[in-house]
Amino acid sequence: VIDPDIIFKTGFLDEVYKLRTVKPVVTRFPPEPNGYLHIGHAKAIAVNFGFAKYHGGKCFLRFDDTNPEAEEQKFFDAIKEMISWLGFTPCAITHSSDNFDLLYEKAEQLIQLGKAYVCQCNDAEIKLQRGGEKGASPRYRCKHAEQSVEENLQKFRDMRDGKYKPKEAFLRMKQDITSGNPQNWDLAAYRVLDAPHFRTGSKWKIYPTYDFTHCLCDSFEGITHSLCTTEFVLSRESYEWLNKTLGVYEPMQREYGRLALSGTVLSKRKIMKLVDEKIVRDWDDPRLYTLKGIKRRGVPPGSILEFVGELGVTTSNSVISIQRFEQCVRKYLERTVPRLMLVLDPVPVIIEDADELDGTSFSIPFSPKDPKMGSHEVKFSKTVYIDRSDFREEADPSFFRLAPGKTVGLLSVPYPIKAVSFTKDDSTGKVTEIRAVLDKETKKPKTYIQWVPPESAGSRKVEVRVYGPLFKSDDPNAAPGGFLEDINPDNETIYRDALIESGFDEVKKRAPWPEAAGESELGQGGPESVRFQGMRIAYFAMDSDSTDNHVVLNRIVPLKEDAGK
Ligand code: ATP
Ligand code: MG
Ligand code: MG
Numbered sequence: 345v346i347d348p349d350i351i352f353k354t355g356f357l358d359e360v361y362k363l364r365t366v367k368p369v370v371t372r373f374p375p376e377p378n379g380y381l382h383i384g385h386a387k388a389i390a391v392n393f394g395f396a397k398y399h400g401g402k403c404f405l406r407f408d409d410t411n412p413e414a415e416e417q418k419f420f421d422a423i424k425e426m427i428s429w430l431g432f433t434p435c436a437i438t439h440s441s442d443n444f445d446l447l448y449e450k451a452e453q454l455i456q457l458g459k460a461y462v463c464q465c466n467d468a469e470i471k472l473q474r475g476g477e478k479g480a481s482p483r484y485r486c487k488h489a490e491q492s493v494e495e496n497l498q499k500f501r502d503m504r505d506g507k508y509k510p511k512e513a514f515l516r517m518k519q520d521i522t523s524g525n526p527q528n529w530d531l532a533a534y535r536v537l538d539a540p541h542f543r544t545g546s547k548w549k550i551y552p553t554y555d556f557t558h559c560l561c562d563s564f565e566g567i568t569h570s571l572c573t574t575e576f577v578l579s580r581e582s583y584e585w586l587n588k589t590l591g592v593y594e595p596m597q598r599e600y601g602r603l604a605l606s607g608t609v610l611s612k613r614k615i616m617k618l619v620d621e622k623i624v625r626d627w628d629d630p631r632l633y634t635l636k637g638i639k640r641r642g643v644p645p646g647s648i649l650e651f652v653g654e655l656g657v658t659t660s661n662s663v664i665s666i667q668r669f670e671q672c673v674r675k676y677l678e679r680t681v682p683r684l685m686l687v688l689d690p691v692p693v694i695i696e697d698a699d700e701l702d703g704t705s706f707s708i709p710f711s712p713k714d715p716k717m718g719s720h721e722v723k724f725s726k727t728v729y730i731d732r733s734d735f736r737e738e739a740d741p742s743f744f745r746l747a748p749g750k751t752v753g754l755l756s757v758p759y760p761i762k763a764v765s766f767t768k769d770d771s772t773g774k775v776t777e778i779r780a781v782l783d784k785e786t787k788k789p790k791t792y793i794q795w796v797p798p799e800s801a802g803s804r805k806v807e808v809r810v811y812g813p814l815f816k817s818d819d820p821n822a823a824p825g826g827f828l829e830d831i832n833p834d835n836e837t838i839y840r841d842a843l844i845e846s847g848f849d850e851v852k853k854r855a856p857w858p859e860a861a862g863e864s865e866l867g868q869g870g871p872e873s874v875r876f877q878g879m880r881i882a883y884f885a886m887d888s889d890s891t892d893n894h895v896v897l898n899r900i901v902p903l904k905e906d907a908g909k
Contacts, residue, residue, distance in 0.1 A: 345679075346672075348390070348646075348653040352398040356657050357391070360569060360598045361399065369401030370568045373427070373434075374558070377407050378414035379612040380627050381426050381635045383648070383669070387603040390652040391571055393432035402435035404565055409441045410557050412541040426635045430645045440557050441543045443564055447552050448504070450560055450590055451515060451534055455496045459589050460533055462499035463488040463516045473521075474529050483521045483529065503536055506549040510536045517556070519585060527582040531555045559583040560592070567595040574599045574659055601661040603652070605669060606818045608633050609827050623831055624814070630887075630898050631814045631835055633666075641811070642872045642885020642900040644856075647676035666813065670901045677875065677883045677900065681857060682710035682717050684847050685755060685794040686878035686897075688808055688839045690729035693746075693778040693795075695761055701782075702726040703801075708756045708847070717857070720847040724757060725797040729843050734793045735778060737766065744790040751783045753792035755879060760789040794879045802846030806895040808839040809887065844878075844895075851876050852886070875900065 351357055361369075373392040375381065381389075396403040405427060409415050427434065440447075454460040465473070465486050475483045491499075503513050515534035523529070533556040540546045559582075562570045570583075580597050587594045604610060609618075610633060618624045618632070627634055630641035638648070651672040655662060685708075695701075701724050710717035730746065739747040746752045751762045762783040769776050783789075796803045815830045817823050823830035851857075856873035874886035882903055887896040 346650040346653045348394070348649040349398055350653050351391070351657045352395055356600060356659060357395055357571075360571070360596075361395075363598075364568060364596050366568050367400070368568075369396050369399040370404070370566050371396040371401065371571060372404040372406045372438075372562065372565060372567055374406045374408045374561075374572075375423050376411065376414070377409055377416065377419040377423060378411065379419060380422055380615075382610045383605055383633045383635065383638065384603045384610060385426075386430065386635060386648050387652050387655075387657075388571075388573070389427060389430055389432060390649055391600060391657060393427070393430075393434075394649075395569065395571065397432070401568070403432070404567075405434035405437045406561060406565070407437070407439045407441075408554070408558065408561075409439050409541070409543065410551050410554065412537065412539045412551065415542060417542060422636065426639070429635070429639055430648065438561075438565065439543060440552075440561050441541060443557075443561055444544060444548060444552075446564065447557060447560060450592075451500065451552070451556070452497065453590060454517065454533070454586075455500060455515075456493060457589065458493060459518045460500075460515055461489050461491055461496045461518060462503065462513050463530075464513050466511070474526065479526075485521060485530065489516075489518060489530070500534070503534065503550050504548075508536050510538055512536065515550075517582075517586065519582065523581075525578050525581050527555070527578045528585070531582060555579065555582055556586065559586050559595070559597075560590075562595040562597075563587050563592045566593060570595045570597040572597060572599055573602045574661065575602075599659065600657050601659055603655065604661070604663045605633055605666055606663050607666045607813055607815055607820070609815075609820055614821075614827055617828065618814075621828065623828075628888075630809070631811050639870075640872055640888060641898050642875050642883070643673050644676055644680065644873075644875065646680075647673045650676055665818070667905055671905060674883070674901050674903070674905075677877065679714070681875045681877055681883065682847075682851050683712075683877040683879050684710075684851060685722070685796050685845045686806075686808070686842060686881060686884065687729050687731045687794060687796050687844075688810075688842045688881065689732040690796070690841065690843045691732050691735060691775055691778060692727050692798075693730055693761065693763075693780050694727050695780050695782060696764075697781050698724075698726045701759075706756045710847070710851075720850050722756070722845050722847060723797050723801040725801045727798055728754065728795040729798065729803070730754075730778075730793055730795050732775070735763070735766075735775060737768075737775065745793055746778070746780070751786045751789050753789035754795045755792045757795075759784055760786050762786075794881075796843045796845045799843070803843045804846070804848060804895065806842050806844050806848075806897055808842040808884070808897045808899070810837045810839070810882070810899040811835060812837070842897075844897075848876075848895075872898075877903070 371392045393403045516530045519528040534550045628636035628640045705721040709719040734745040736747040751760045753760045759782040761780040763780045765779045767777045816832045820827040820830040871886040883900040884897045887898045889896045
């Protein structure tokens, strides 16, 4: 069992804490509400919320909403939901836009300090000022940098009042163009944007940039440790510069490595394409690694935190295989969910001499290892269903399941059965019925298989969706012809007539199974928290397409890594 707190006790995050051992720790998770969260964001959530929690502090959920053109309400709601699903509660939900007035004030102050100017150069000119192609030519400032404070203030107010069109003017910070770090080369602080903001409406014609906003909002909220990903390493200097120059409280920024999964795509643009092309059903498709998708598939939130804990947090970016992720999920499910018998592709077996057993019930434990999970009754019957793959028309020395003349055990049933004959449908070539007898001589059959009684004895017909990898290659982003040419045609197999034993009703009633997990349950309770091991096959969870009469199950992960689909 991985201790999810391990990432705070040792290594990078422990070092970060030692650099500033204050109390209370205050952190923030700052998503831009322009898309759905993915597995990489789960790391950022675990790091920011977890770090604060571990040190007895608090974490804000701050929506970084300074690009009105890309942002929408639905993304807010989805982001909030995913954070609580992962078991975290923000101390408050804030928005960068809450601070638009204060940020504007700070911009005027910066102008007053002679540390910002309104520039009216075009993109080509700015590029030249910053060293031109490859930064090869000497950097210089334009004439706008020489404007007086009064002139800059007037022009900035004109920007605010809508007197400039987009791109005609922008506010630049006056930093240090002699520095080797491009983040010091007079970055933009405000730009003119003729776009309504979904929270502030048409109040603003100018919007602050990330570089101006983030460090100040961190400061306003009293963030002690501003943890972000390594693409912001160079930004640390501009982050510190602005807070220091304005004389406001200075949070400490430190950077950790991003998390990516191989064998899938995480970028919004690419997932959008998969949805548009109907390769997946929606953003919460279980074949995707959006948090919505992973949740719907039935992956428990606790296993995601364990996964992040197992990988650890360092300054390097990591690309992790889906297999490694699934291994972590599997280990978690192994100790936390009950077991049931599920038959994906049922074939009836008529046990000719089972009259005296017909209608008796067997008690089956929900877990062979954990008596706390209890047990349930399954009715035996003269006709049982087994999986088609557990029967062969001809006996074979390497096949230890059912075949004519061969004996196999039925899980939890005292007597094994021996097949005597079978019937086939000539048009389909499929076996339609197997006849068998009890084999009271064989005490220890080589193999036990799962079985279910008919629907009349309490079983239930269910639809089961078994997912394979969505892509053929490990790096669909680099696939010849692009990721859309790399789709694995076998990415979903649907079993419409699968049968599940009656214990499913109790698993559903008791879900989620905190007594099994032995830990406080993280935010869950939807259909996806009805999870179980389908013995000998895989782990499954109930899909949100389920209704009272039609249960749909998703395969979460197979029991073994190489089990294919
Ligand atoms: P994407 O482009 O994948 O949506 P982003 O950086 O634009 O990523 P934000 O909404 O800005 O997404 O992300 C919120 C927080 O999550 C940021 O602090 C960001 O650094 C972090 N984050 C985003 N992707 C990852 C990742 N793959 N691994 C770790 N942290 C991440
Ligand atoms: Mg984003
Ligand atoms: Mg971002």
